[in-house]
Amino acid sequence: MDLDTVIVGGGQAGLALGYHLRRAGLPFTILDVHARVGDAWRHRWDSLTLFTPRRFSALPGLPFPGDPDGHPGKDEVADYLAAYAALFDLPVRLGCRVTSVRPGAAGGFTVDTSTGTLYAPRVVVAAGAYHTPRIPDVAGKLSPRVAQLHSSRYRRPDQLPGHDVLVAGGGNTGVQIAAELADDGRRVVLAAPTLGPVLPQRWLGRDIFWWFSRLGTMRLSAESRLGRRTAARNPVIGTDVAGLLRRVDRVGRVVDAAGDELLLADGGRRRVDAVVWATGFRPHYPWLEVPVLDASGAPVQRAGVTDRTGLYFLGLPWQRARGSAVLGWVGRDAEALAGRLAQERLAAPARPAPAVPA
The missing domain is CATH 3.50.50.60 (FAD/NAD(P)-binding domain)
Structure with missing residues (x-):
């Protein structure tokens, strides 16, 4: 298979990137360990409801169905993600556990999985930041x-x-x-x-995320002084x-x-x-055999770009901006990364080796 990019993770970040890569005409595949698209949401606590109303909970190209001012539950989010992948015919390999991402012998990366081995010049880790409790x-x-x-x-x-x-x-x-x-x-x-x-869900008759949208809060840069203060x-x-x-x-x-x-x-x-x-998570990438992690195991990256050519991250909190890991805003980071990948392909076209059959 002639792949340009392997995306590790089929949640909102991986799907949003897939949407933009599809529009750019780049060959890619999305690898996801779950049995169904959206299962990472289905497995969360029963009463979980998003803070963001439906009008601010959509990925690029598909509005979130239902009352735009209402707040969807976690199963609605899961079903939306599954519908999104189906509508745009995104190539998601379900039940596919990544066991190793390592430098390829001829450049690029070798990706070993539970269903076979792939090669691609570019890998995007879109597996999120919530790995190990x-x-x-x-x-x-x-x-x-x-x-x-x-x-x-x-x-x-x-x-x-x-x-x-x-x-x-x-x-x-x-x-x-x-x-x-x-x-x-x-x-x-x-x-x-x-x-x-402590912020109310509504203020002066509007959802707080309406105000965030109007004020540009979710686009607040991770590298700005105000961004660093807010992130803390x-x-x-x-x-x-x-x-x-x-x-x-x-x-x-x-x-x-x-x-x-x-x-x-x-x-x-x-x-x-x-x-x-309720003590959070720590980053955990035991399968990532490329030196792009710090002593704590967190990715060393800037706006998702690592020092290793061809290796990127997407969907991390505050990766580029406050909204980088939020359902309704991750598409902005995905669009920027897809544009970078398209430019790289034009500047230095590569012909990846075919996938090794499982």
């Missing part, structure tokens, strides 16, 4: 009697036994899960030493945090554990039946 070491000190879930495995309150639940993490995910558990009648402790700025303080959007804090007990950071008790930074102790670790 970050769980603190103290989790290993808790008694087996205490149920523990990372937020990526949380689906609904009935997964958690008992009455006393601690949610660790003060980002959007942490406060949303804490609110849902409080609604379920649990006694909730929110371990959140800091909370970002991720806002909590749409949750009544003041009301939540009247219903839950907010404490500081968890620093240790013993038996069924968690020890807090202020010296307090909390006995719990369950813990939800």
Whole structure:
């Protein structure tokens, strides 16, 4: 197969790039480990609803169906992505796990997968930034009697036994899960030493993302001074945090554990039946055998471009701008990258070796 680009990841970033590469007439394939397009969304917690209304949740070329001012649930997003791939006939190889991306013997890259080996002069890693759950070491000190879930495995309150639940993490995910558990009648402790700025879902009769769009907030450059300041303080959007804090007990950071008790930074102790670790993720690219990662495993890139010719990233938070990892804005980065790939092909056309049959 004569491929120009291999895209690793069939989520919104990979699909948006595929749309623009298709329009540019470049041959490519998208590799995705899931059984269906959109499964990464289907596997998130049941009540998850986007902050962004449908009018600001679309990929290039296809409006998001439904009330443009309403907020879609996670299954709607998954179905939209599947419909998007089908409408534009994007070549997504499902159930295809990438096991290695390494320099090719004759230049370019060799991509080993669970279904065979491919070669291409260009590889775009569009697998997102939410790979491996970050769980603190103290989790290993808790008694087996205490149920523990990372937020990526949380689906609904009935997964958690008992009455006393601690949610660790003060980002959007942490406060949303804490609110849902409080609604379920649990006694909730929110371990959140800091909370970002709290923004309402609507302001002066308009959705907050309408204001973001009008003010250019989502296009705020990652390299600007204001961009760097904004990136350091991720806002909590749409949750009544003041009301939540009247219903839950907010404490500081968890620093240790013993038996069924968690020890807090202020010296307090909390006995719990369950813990939800809403503590984020760490980058994890064990299959990427090209020296483009820093000591923490994060990509070393600028606007998605690495020092390795032909290797790119797409869909990382704040890759180019505030909206780089957001469904309704990732298409801007995808269009810019597709234009770069098209220019490279014109400047130095390459004839990749054919795929090795599985």
